Amino acid sequence: MSIELRNVNYFYSDNLINSYQALDNINLTINDGDIVAIAGETGAGKSTLAEIIAGLLTPTSGNVFVDGANIYANKNKNEKILAKKAKQKIGMVFQYSDRQLFEETVEKDIAFAPKEMRFSDEIIKEKVSCAMNLMGISEDMKEAVPYNLSGGEKKRVAIAGILSFSPKYLILDEPTVGLDAFYRDEILKLILHLNKKENTTIVLISHSMETIAEIANKIIVMKGGKILKHDTVYNIFNDKKLLNEAKLKQPKITAFLKKLKDVGLNVKTDIIKFDDGVKNIIEALR
Amino acid sequence: MNITLGQYIDGDSFLHNMDSRVKFILIVILIITLFLFNIYLSLFAYTILTIILIYISKIPLNSVIKSIKPLYWILLLTLLTNPFFHEGKNIFSYSIISVTEEGILIGITMTVRLLLLIILSSLLTFTTKTIVLADAIEDLLKPLKYFKINPHTIAMIVSLGLRFVPTTIKEFEQIVKAQKSRGMDFDDGNLIKKIKNFIPIIFPLILLTFKRAEELSLAMEARCYTENKIRTRRKKLKMTVIDYKAVLFVFLFILTLIILQSCI
Ligand SMILES: Nc1ncnc2c1ncn2[C@@H]1O[C@H](COP(=O)(O)OP(=O)(O)O)[C@@H](O)[C@H]1O
Ligand SMILES: [Mg+2]
Numbered sequence: 146m147s148i149e150l151r152n153v154n155y156f157y158s159d160n161l162i163n164s165y166q167a168l169d170n171i172n173l174t175i176n177d178g179d180i181v182a183i184a185g186e187t188g189a190g191k192s193t194l195a196e197i198i199a200g201l202l203t204p205t206s207g208n209v210f211v212d213g214a215n216i217y218a219n220k221n222k223n224e225k226i227l228a229k230k231a232k233q234k235i236g237m238v239f240q241y242s243d244r245q246l247f248e249e250t251v252e253k254d255i256a257f258a259p260k261e262m263r264f265s266d267e268i269i270k271e272k273v274s275c276a277m278n279l280m281g282i283s284e285d286m287k288e289a290v291p292y293n294l295s296g297g298e299k300k301r302v303a304i305a306g307i308l309s310f311s312p313k314y315l316i317l318d319e320p321t322v323g324l325d326a327f328y329r330d331e332i333l334k335l336i337l338h339l340n341k342k343e344n345t346t347i348v349l350i351s352h353s354m355e356t357i358a359e360i361a362n363k364i365i366v367m368k369g370g371k372i373l374k375h376d377t378v379y380n381i382f383n384d385k386k387l388l389n390e391a392k393l394k395q396p397k398i399t400a401f402l403k404k405l406k407d408v409g410l411n412v413k414t415d416i417i418k419f420d421d422g423v424k425n426i427i428e429a430l431r
Numbered sequence: 432m433n434i435t436l437g438q439y440i441d442g443d444s445f446l447h448n449m450d451s452r453v454k455f456i457l458i459v460i461l462i463i464t465l466f467l468f469n470i471y472l473s474l475f476a477y478t479i480l481t482i483i484l485i486y487i488s489k490i491p492l493n494s495v496i497k498s499i500k501p502l503y504w505i506l507l508l509t510l511l512t513n514p515f516f517h518e519g520k521n522i523f524s525y526s527i528i529s530v531t532e533e534g535i536l537i538g539i540t541m542t543v544r545l546l547l548l549i550i551l552s553s554l555l556t557f558t559t560k561t562i563v564l565a566d567a568i569e570d571l572l573k574p575l576k577y578f579k580i581n582p583h584t585i586a587m588i589v590s591l592g593l594r595f596v597p598t599t600i601k602e603f604e605q606i607v608k609a610q611k612s613r614g615m616d617f618d619d620g621n622l623i624k625k626i627k628n629f630i631p632i633i634f635p636l637i638l639l640t641f642k643r644a645e646e647l648s649l650a651m652e653a654r655c656y657t658e659n660k661i662r663t664r665r666k667k668l669k670m671t672v673i674d675y676k677a678v679l680f681v682f683l684f685i686l687t688l689i690i691l692q693s694c695i
Contacts, residue, residue, distance in 0.1 A: 201608050233614045244605045245612065258613035310614060 146212045148175040148198055148314060153207030155193055167193040169370040180340055180347040182357040185367035186392045191350045192240050195316050198348060199237035211235060233262060236312030240319050242303035246291035251282065251302050254291055258310040276305040279335060296323045315339065316348040333360055358382065358396040358417040366391045382417045398422035439560050445673060446488040446558040451567035453674040457681050458555045462548050464685055473688045474543055481547050490557045498553040499546065506542050513538030
């Protein structure tokens, strides 16, 4: 089972005279159990791609299949029901949480999805409190109005609102931007937990090469609405030409190892994870 | 969902070059008279006039069509409900429900009028920058000074209102997206279900709009906006020969229709 995009194009148009091609013939397969990162400079089309995968933005042309069902199908009733079912397997956390929250209170907002999916009251309650716990949302925040929360709090409520229906595919658009270091680490831990324990497939958009190196196993590199390369983290971070073209960088630890090598220490320069790098340096120093 | 309502489209046409005050008044006059004349010939004349205006404004037909789109439910509703609510020659009846010939005609007439109203007002906003329109309205309201009402305040309110239209529409789309991301399906179900689907959007939309207004008033205060200060205008409004031509044309157009209406 997987997410598949076939020949997807997307044009933004404010009025028909100026339209802007944000995605250019995207073909892509995301396999179950993957943690895929999408990387690329601002304006590369990452958020647009994410929204299309999430079933929120109808492609101008092309198809998106989730577990075999075309999520934008609208020909007949049967297809539509399948599309709806498939869409409910996907959860997306928006880049701007302001845009994700719409209910009167934090609790109502988190409960919206499980309610919409017709779970029983008991299960809704359980799912909501579980999601609140995961995101460190305290009981006294329940009745707060989402609009009045701080940026980091909003983000946590937004993520809780998606976790509350346990999507099989979880798409996170820059989820750690604007969060305190503590919650950033918590979210990364949570992503790994969901992936390992619940077999949730993760699509993560991030500007942090270190974050990507730590948790992802594949990277989709984008530029100007196109996918330049979709490969393993190791292969991407060791393709200097590609990184330059996409204006990306190697993780800091890799750059650091390269510097050590230049001054004569016998270390590997293709390590991308922090802990592996530290181990390698210790070995080289022995 | 893409909505063009209220968006200025740059261009160099007769309509773009008119004094915005004159343009505003003439369009308002055309819209009002459109609803006053009640012969089919006048409806036909207004339709032709609107087509000519679209042509000379050089606004792409697609944009005009898009400006109608958000309101097409209202048009459809007008067209479909009127036949049931007017006395006249019965065409079809079933127990207490009856469709009349007059009803059908009134439905068509009202729909065409509304359609022309939307297009004419869109032509105004397509060819006039919001800020220029605000200046025009302020100018036109100057006589209010005699009643100790500050025209600048009113113009500010109107232009803020106009500015809010596109943002509010964007916000509406955003909330739809947010609810879709939590399992809501807007394309699902019949008409009643569709309308019901939009109810949960209204509350957050109002909340957001207030929030925006609050932010805006803060931003205005931060830039030391006070009601009595005289703003520097972008461009002095000035009537030129094309404005006189336009006034003359609208005058003759309406005069002809008045004569025709009294003859028939
Ligand atoms: N609502 C919109 N209307 C018009 N253009 C947009 C809109 N959203 C994004 N774009 C444009 O599409 C391109 C891709 O945007 P986006 O997917 O947000 O990129 P990224 O997330 O990689 O920064 C950008 O050039 C952006 O300006
Ligand atoms: Mg983005």
